[in-house]
Amino acid sequence: MAAKSKPNLPTATETAKPAQRPTAATPPAAVALLPATAGLNVLVFVSGAALMGLEIVGSRLLAPYFGNSVFVWGSLISLFLIALSLGYYIGGWLSDRRPSRVLLNSIVIVVAAMMFLIAATAAAVCDAVVRSGFGEKWGPFLAGAILFLAPSLGMGIVSPFAIRLAAQSVASVGRVAGTLYALSTLGSIAGTMITTFVLIPSFGATAILKGLAAALMLAAVATFPFASVGAAVRGGAVALVGLAACMWAIDDTRAAVPPGTTLVRELDTPYHHITVIDERTSGARQLKFDRFIESAIELAPPHRSKSLYTEYFHLALLPKPDVSRALFIGAGGGVGPRAFHAHDPAMEIDVVDIDQAVLDVARLDFYLEASPKIRTIAADGRMFVRNAPDGRYDCIVLDAFTIGGRIPFHLATREFFELCRRKLTRGGVFLMNVNSALRGDASPIFQSMYKTIDEAFPSVHAFALGLQYGLRDQSTNIILVAVNDDREITPQAWQDLAQQYSSTSYVDRQAVERIIADLVTELPDMAAAAIFTDDYAPIETMRFENR
Structure with missing residues (x-):
């Protein structure tokens, strides 16, 4: 009998061959500027850098509307x-179904377009959120979600998608994943450092956003x-034209100057967006950090302060009329130091601010004298105080705020007041x-500050701007005064000291007598107020404005 023919069965070796996985290689006929593997590495690195650059510059976009509080950063990090x-x-899900390099690069191009859109719409979105009634707690989360959630999600897709494309076999997945995640992390580090230390001090937020978007677009193309x-020539040309159009069409966000005003100066710093504006009708000059007014003066000599609370700084000269050395923490427009210098030109005055640009503006635009008696120092207030000799100053004035009127928490603790x-x-x-406010739902900051200073000094006196007109539940400027000795200063004693006051500055005796009328003689119940320490100082979570 003829032998039956056997079917062709796979050998054991053939059976053991692993199934072939799709590779990261670009289709043979494809044309790209970089080889497939190198191009994938570049895409992952640039995406990581753009992601962290967007997060850092995002805080600058939100700050003019919601401040720079823990709520802003908590919202950004969470989002x-x-x-x-x-x-x-x-x-991961998408790359398993469509492991396409064209799809990955297309996603990155869409993300870059979204970042250009952020540059064009951020101000309008934040303004709409504020107008809708969302405050500083939930406002930044909502505005951040609208602006940043979609593009950052798109950049999150890049790493797992790239791993799926780059892995040639199961045996190489670990190495490929480790390499690409390392590149993404290195990109994130580079994006954070470059944005923080190079871009923000040199450019506005809109220009930085456009630069990040352009870098991402160029990497993808x-x-x-x-x-x-x-196709490569045509695609590259279209991309370059589109980039040029976006860079040209989207203007940098500059200060809105109302009719009747003149923009004197505008600059960005690592801490603020600073504008100096003259109001021609009122004859006043304003210093603004983002959209908040920090100082205002009359343009006509002697350039009196339009921020009335700064006149209350002269309360320090009543219990200590022979001040020879004074320290101001927080410069603003240099209004307080300038008035102290006018009061006594022989007084040595140190003005400390964390932002050198603020000190420069105080001299250039707000008439802070270039006197050897007035020393300006760019430093953190607490670090400067810690390094100062004990017993150096006769007077320390703390008038330091972050964007939106928040006191930096490390300048509001018992330990800092004891140091002062x-x-x-x-x-x-x-x-x-x-x-x-003195009482009510906007009073926690005053009450905690009063109790905390009282822990460090023998006694505290409070003067609330507008108290003589019945303002108790409304938010206002409250000046807390503590003296480094055990004497008791009664309300009558304050009046007597005001009668003895004389000055060559524009803050004269009549002004001081008016200020004394705002002495708080009936304190609210402060039993529930927290004493702030370096360990616990939740000042950023406290309301200070009335609803």
Whole structure:
């Protein structure tokens, strides 16, 4: 019998061959500026850099409307983590179904377009959120979600998608994943450092956003797998034209100057967006940090302060009329130091502000004299006080705020006030300006500051701007005055000291007598008020404005 023919069965070796996985290689006919693997690495690195650059500059976009509080940063960090979580999941799911390099690069191009859109719409979105009644707690989360959630989700897709494309086999997945996540992290570090230390001090937020978007777009186009050389030329040309159009069409966000005003100066710093504006009708000059007025003066000599609370700084000169050395923490427009210099030109005055540009503006635009008796120092207030000799100052004035009227928490603790007391001479005066109400739901900051200063000094006196007109529940400037000795200063004693006051500055005896009328003689119940320490100082979570 003829032998039966056997079917051709796979050998054991053939059976053991692993199934082939799709590779990261660009289709053979594709044309790209960089080889497939190098291009994928570049795309991952640039996406990581753009992601963190967007998060850092995002705080600058939100700050003019919601301040620079823990709520802003908590919202941004939460939103970006949410977006990354969703992006990682979607990127893994999508890459298993459509492991296409064209799709990945297209997603990155869309993300770059979204970032250009942020540059064009951020101000309108934030303004709409504020107008809708969302405050500083939930407003930044909503505005941040509208602006940043979609593009950051898109950048979250990149890493898992790239891993799927780059892995040649199961055996290489670990190495590929480790390499690409390392590149993404290095990109994030570069984006954070460059944005923080190079871009923000040199450019506005809109220009930075456009630069980040352009870098992302160029990376995506340069590594795009075009079907032919002609397609690459045409695609590159379209991308360059689109980039140029976006860069030209989207103007940098500049200060809105109302009719009847003149923009004197505008600049960005690592801490503020500073504008100096003259109001021709009222003859006043304003210093604004973002959209908040920090100082205002009359343009006509002697350039009196239009911010009335700064006249209350002269309360320090009542219990200590022979002040020879004074320290101002927080410069603003230099109004307080200038008035103290006019009061006594022989007084040595140190003006400390964390932002050198603020000190420069005080001299250039707000008439702070270039006197050897007035020393300006760019430094953190607490660090400067810590390094100052004990018993150096007769007077310390604390008038420091972050964007939106928040006191930096490290300048509002018992430990800091005790440090200030050590730097004062016997009988020296510590004076602090706070924005708060005396009682009601906008009073927690005043009450906590009063109790905290009272822990560090023998006694505290409060003067509330407008108290003589019945303002108690409304938010206002409250000046807290503490003296470094054990004497008791009664309301009558304050009046007597005001009668003895004389000055060559525009803050004359009549002004001081008016100020004395705002002495708080009936304190509210402060039993529930917290004493702030370096360990616990929730000042950023406290309301200081009336609803």
